[in-house]
Amino acid sequence: MVELHKGHRWGRLVCPGCGEQMPIYCTPQVPELHAFRLDKFRKQHRSPKEQ
Numbered sequence: 001m002v003e004l005h006k007g008h009r010w011g012r013l014v015c016p017g018c019g020e021q022m023p024i025y026c027t028p029q030v031p032e033l034h035a036f037r038l039d040k041f042r043k044q045h046r047s048p049k050e051q
Contacts, residue, residue: 013038015045 010026022041028034 013041015041017045020045 008025008027009023011024013022013024015021022038024038025034
């Protein structure tokens with residue numbers, strides 16, 4: 001995770017394997033949906049040794 005404080009964006013998740021990024025918002029409109037999307041991103045980009 002990279003912390004960057006830019007507008008409502010608090011930081012971003014960065015996949016170390018492929019470099020894909022996903023923003024993390026400090027005030028999402030629907031917190032439950034944002035949490036679901038972050039978890040989905042994390043599960044899709046797990047390192048091979050975690051699986």
